[in-house]
Structure formats: C-alpha cells, structure tokens
Amino acid sequence: MSQKNVVDTGDFEKTSVRVSMVSIIGNTVLSLLKVLAGFIASSDAMISDGIHSASDVFSSLIVIIGVKISAKDSDKDHPYGHERFECVAAVILAMVLVITALFIGHTTFEQISSGQEIAIPGIPALVAAVVSIVSKEIMYRYTRVYAERFDSAALMADAWHHRSDSLSSIGALVGILGARLGFPVLDKAASILICAFILKAAFDIFRDAAGKMVDSSCSEEKENKLMQCALAQEGVEGVDLIRTRVFGNKIYVDIEICADGKISLFEAHGIAERVHDAIESGFPEVKHVMVHVNPK
Numbered sequence: 287m288s289q290k291n292v293v294d295t296g297d298f299e300k301t302s303v304r305v306s307m308v309s310i311i312g313n314t315v316l317s318l319l320k321v322l323a324g325f326i327a328s329s330d331a332m333i334s335d336g337i338h339s340a341s342d343v344f345s346s347l348i349v350i351i352g353v354k355i356s357a358k359d360s361d362k363d364h365p366y367g368h369e370r371f372e373c374v375a376a377v378i379l380a381m382v383l384v385i386t387a388l389f390i391g392h393t394t395f396e397q398i399s400s401g402q403e404i405a406i407p408g409i410p411a412l413v414a415a416v417v418s419i420v421s422k423e424i425m426y427r428y429t430r431v432y433a434e435r436f437d438s439a440a441l442m443a444d445a446w447h448h449r450s451d452s453l454s455s456i457g458a459l460v461g462i463l464g465a466r467l468g469f470p471v472l473d474k475a476a477s478i479l480i481c482a483f484i485l486k487a488a489f490d491i492f493r494d495a496a497g498k499m500v501d502s503s504c505s506e507e508k509e510n511k512l513m514q515c516a517l518a519q520e521g522v523e524g525v526d527l528i529r530t531r532v533f534g535n536k537i538y539v540d541i542e543i544c545a546d547g548k549i550s551l552f553e554a555h556g557i558a559e560r561v562h563d564a565i566e567s568g569f570p571e572v573k574h575v576m577v578h579v580n581p582k
Contacts, residue, residue: 301436302350302432302436302441303354305429305444306346306349309342309343309346310347313339313343316336317336320333320339320414320415320418323336323410324336326410328407329411329458329462329465330393330394330474330477331407331461331474331477331480332458334390334393334477334480335454338450338454339418339422342448344382345443345447348379348440349444373440373495373496375439375440376439376442376492377496377499379440379444379491380489380495381488383447383487383488384488387481387482388481390477391477394478394481406470412463415456415462418452422449422452422455423449426446426449429444429445429448437571439494442494443495450484453483461475461477503529503530503531504530504537508537509528509530511569513525513528515561515564515565515569516541516543516564516565521545521560522544522560523543523544524543524544526544527542528541528542529541536571537573538572538575539575541577543558543580544580544581545582546581546582555579557579558579561575561577562575
C-alpha cells in the first residue's frame with residue numbers, strides 16, 4: 287500500500303523566503319560597506335571580500351527560486367514532486383562560488399605580477415572586516431537553524447556561504463593587520479586565501495547536493511529507526527527488507543514486513559496501514575511509504 291505523506295510545505299516555503307530575504311538585505315548592506323571601505327582604505331582583500339558578499343545576494347535569490355519550485359505539488363510531469371529542484375539551486379550556488387573565487391584570484395594575481403607598489407590599507411578596512419565577521423557569523427547560525435529544521439540543501443548551502451564569507455573576512459582582517467604592521471603583501475595573500483575558502487565551500491555544497499540527486503539511501507541509523515518503528519506496531523512479526531532513497535530533502539521508504547500467514551487479507555491490510563501511519567507521523571521527512579506484507 288502507499289500514500290502520499292501530508293507535509294506543510296507552505297511553512298517551509300514561507301520560512302525559507304523569510305530567511306533568504308534577511309540574507310539579501312544583510313549582504314547588500316555588507317557588500318556596499320566592504321567595497322566602499324576597501325576603496326577608501328586601499329585594501330584589495332576587503333574589496334574581494336565585498337565581492338564575495340555581493341555573490342551572496344545572488345545566491346539567496348537562487349535559494350528563493352529553488353525553494354518555491356521545490357514546494358510545488360506533484361503533477362503529471364513530476365509525479366514524485368519537485369524537491370530535487372532545491373538541489374539544483376544548491377548546485378548553481380556552488381557554481382556561483384567557483385566563479386567568484388576564480389574572479390578574485392585572477393584579479394589578485396594580475397595585481398601581484400604587475401609589480402606595482404602595494405598600498406597600506408587604512409583603518410576603515412579593519413572596521414569593515416570586524417563588522418563583517420560578526421554579522422556573517424550571526425547570519426550563518428540563523429540560516430543553519432532553519433536549514434537543519436527542514437533538512438534543506440539550498441538553505442544549508444546558503445548558510446555555508448555565510449560561513450565562508452565570515453572566514454574570508456577573518457583572512458582579510460589578518461592580511462590588513464599584517465599590511466599595516468609592515469608587510470603589505472599580506473593584504474594580497476589574504477585575498478588569495480579568501481579564494482581558497484570560497485572554493486572549499488563550493489565543493490562541500492556541490493557534494494551534498496549531488497548526493498541528494500542520485501537516489502542515495504538514508505543513513506544506517508535512520509533506517510534502523512524506521513525498522514524499529516515498524517516492528518513496534520501490533521501484528522508485525524518481523525521486517526524482511528527496508529529500502530530508502532533520498533529525494534531532495536524528502537525520503538521515500540519501501541518496507542517488507544511479515545505477519546501471521548493465517549490472518550485475513552483485511553487484517554493484513556490493517557497491519558500495513560498501522561506501519562504506514564506510524565512511519566508517516568513519526569518521520570515528517572518521509573514523503574512516501576510503500577508497505578508490503580509477507581506471510582510468516
């Protein structure tokens with residue numbers, strides 16, 4: 287038997303859009319602040335960091351689009367729903383991060399190889415770096431809370447984008463301080479370090495999203511919990527087989543249980559219903575359950 291799990295996707299969609307809008311507003315302000323401070327204080331590291339924040343604005347827009355599409359109900363062309371579109375959004379975010387990192391790295395290497403005199407960064411760059419570190423860490427924690435609550439690949443990608451920006455701001459701060467202490471090349475080195483942070487974040491985001499797009503199974507711990515839930519239902523004498531697959535931020539479950547072979551079809555159907563309803567109510571992330579009853 288099978289039945290579609292009823293999930294309040296509206297709450298997920300509204301929350302995701304709200305979180306993304308907070309990110310867009312915060313990153314727009316931070317981007318303008320850091321780029322302006324970078325130009326005023328002659329800090330390439332801070333300008334690069336500002337460009338990184340600007341890419342966050344674009345990534346949050348992608349998250350909103352991806353979440354809205356993934357929240358759509360199943361239709362004739364997509365009978366299993368649209369959840370994987372959220373993973374597509376996460377993959378696009380990873381690509382945006384890679385392009386951002388390559389742009390910053392190329393620009394910095396050109397400036398270093400040109401042999402031009404390196405300016406000493408001013409105080410405004412230091413202030414902007416500190417503000418960025420604190421702000422981005424807060425945004426990271428705020429976004430991650432909701433990413434974990436809904437097991438959202440796109441929101442988690444956006445959260446790690448915030449964390450990579452926070453780490454890059456730390457690198458910028460160290461480079462600016464080093465430049466002001468008499469080592470101007472450290473400002474350029476910090477800009478290169480920022481590229482490494484961004485590329486690492488892009489790799490992690492892509493790996494997570496790709497894993498959710500290739501029908502990978504749940505963790506062994508999750509499957510054991512699903513099995514124990516089924517075994518706890520009246521009439522279930524064992525579990526012969528359980529298969530799971532991750533579909534976006536949802537889970538599909540196929541489970542074969544065994545019951546007394548002498549009971550009626552009506553009673554066997556009732557046992558299967560109990561197993562289905564127990565898994566559906568106990569695991570909100572499960573979208574679809576197929577229960578097969580074997581005689582024992």
